[in-house]
Amino acid sequence: MSPPEIAILILVFLTFLWSLLRLINASSRQSRTLPPGPTALPIIGNLHMLGDLPHRSLQNLAKKYGPIMSMRLGSVPTIVVSSPKTAKLFLKTHDTIFASRPKLQASEYMAYGTKAMAFSEYGPYWRHIRKLCTLQLLCPSKIESFAPLRREEVGLLVQSLKVAAEAGEVVDFSEKVGELVEGITYRMVLGRKNDDMFDLKGIIEEALFLTGAFNISDYVPFLSPLDLQGLTKRMKRVSKTVDQLLEKIIQDHEQVSRSEQGNHHKDFVDVLLSSIHQPLKPNDEEVYMLERTNAKAILIDMIAGSFDTSATAIIWTLAELLRHPKVMKRLQEELQSVIGMDRMVEESDLPKLDYLSMVVKESLRLHPVAPLLLPHQSMEDITVDGYHIPKKSRIFINIWTIGRDPSVWSDNVEEFYPERFMNSNVDLRGHDFQLIPFGSGRRGCPAMQLGLTTVRFALGNLLHCFNWELPSGMLPKDLDMTEKFGLSLSKAKHLLAMPTCRLYNES
DSSP, X not given: OOHHHHHHHHHHHHHHHHHHHHHXXXXXXXXXXXXXXXXXXXXXXXXXXXXXXXXXXXXXXXXXXXSEEEEEETTXXXXXXXXXXXXXXXXXXXXXXXXXXXXXXXXXXXXXXXXXXTTOOSSHHHHHHHHHIIIIISSHHHHHHTHHHHHHHHHHHHHHHHHHHHTTOOEEXXXXXXXXXXXXXXXXXXXXXXXXXXXXXXXXXXXXXXXXXXXXXXXXGGGGGGOTTSHHHHHHHHHHHHHHHHHHHHHHHHHHHHHHTTOSOOOHHHHHHHHTTOEEOOTTSOOEEOOHXXXXXXXXXXXXXXXXXXXXXXXXXXXXXXXXXXXXXXXXXXXXHHHOSSSOOOGGGGGXXXXXXXXXXXXXXXXXXXXXXXXXXXXXXXXXXXXXXXXXXXXXXXXXXXXXXXXXXOSOTTSOOGXXXXXXXXXXXXXXXXXXXXXXXXXSOTTHHXXXXXXXXXXXXXXXXXXXXXXXXXXXXXOOOOEEXXXXXXXXXXXXXXXXXXXXXXX
């Protein structure tokens, strides 16, 4: 038999088995009330209802079934959370129950068997590497130590845009910002500028695509050996290439460390290498030794997390500013008032730029980089808000929908209106559940401060140094704001814009 014929026979058999099991278990489920949700089909469950933009499809379903909705994606029991109140229940009240991650095929291949922090199951190992990252890689002093690096990379971008502005050129803003974030990441994580020998960009973009792609093997496991989408083959190839590149980078760092005896600024690779074979034992938990593969997995986390997220946030923000010239003008007036017109923005200026902060908040409300957050998994049976949540349920927090909750944000939820944060204490650091672009609780993003600093610093300078207009003939209402769903929610089409110099005495 051919593989398709075998797959059909298996589907028929499992459909029968699934129906039989439903009848057998019906009585036992009557006493346990699951959240409301759409009827699931045999085998595929509700997978057919997700569409190309799952965050939008799930928003529409939540309007009918409520803020805690149950679905079945393939064989996986799934809970979709769509309001600030219910998000708080899952991410704060019962955080310890929902702090784990499901095992995904991509994390097995791309994260060295789930050794990376983002996809590790909750437990002692995750707590160890989380502590290592927050105390040594992403602590305030380490972030501050890279400020000159960020200043230099932003300065190089400003100079290249100045050349384009003087020539009256339209620039590919998406590409320019991508190169900026790439440059910062290479130097901060790897300690060097990008070059052909260590060009990770293409392979990391492929890895990000594979990690964010819908993989039927994660939801219908018996189809995994067939590799119907060809994703497994691609993941194996990419993981091998990434490992070879990281090994070469680590070997180069080891040679530099021996020759310079530590008399150079330590990047993330240096910090991780110094931790290898050192026992990790917070409190009285099991001792873990950080090995080479652990270091590589953490590096993948840091690189992948930096490459896409900050650039995506900056691009969406400028797109909204181009659609709302009055908001751009007000932001530039603040920059002129606080900074003056004789210098560029410094990171030390950011706390004084209140309207810039409001603009970034509003952009992340409408365009969260990860609209569904990374999935959580329940570690035991639990009752939440009167509903039974089974053990090993997959939990999706739809922060895209939460950011558009009319009971929180009033009727103009689709409007880009930074002034809604005027005289507001709503923060985006995980304490106010109506705005949680970085998640919340134990699984909140540890690189939040670094990401916010990069986004605000880059945007501040790009808006202070230049005026921005759409290409000739395009009206603000004509700007394409189509989304592309993946591990991050990027703009489907590159943003093209024309800069003109506003600040002539950059330094």
